[in-house]
Amino acid sequence: MMLQHMEGLSDEKVVQRWVENPYWQFFCGYDTLQWTPPINPSSLTLWRKRLGDKGMETILRLSQTEP
Numbered sequence: 001m002m003l004q005h006m007e008g009l010s011d012e013k014v015v016q017r018w019v020e021n022p023y024w025q026f027f028c029g030y031d032t033l034q035w036t037p038p039i040n041p042s043s044l045t046l047w048r049k050r051l052g053d054k055g056m057e058t059i060l061r062l063s064q065t066e067p
Helices: 001-005 010-021 021-025 041-063
Strands: none
Touching: 001 010, 001 041, 010 021, 010 041
């Protein structure tokens, strides 16, 4: 969700780009390259609905580091 928010991508595009990008995979905790999507794009939609706008704002705020 953070990568999707940072890049402004659709659910489908963020999952597709995750498969193509080893840096994103490493960011998500993988240490070997994965060739299959980690989730179905529709799962992102369901998660976003459960999380809500305030939940997403909280996650983004807590993940930012202060200078």
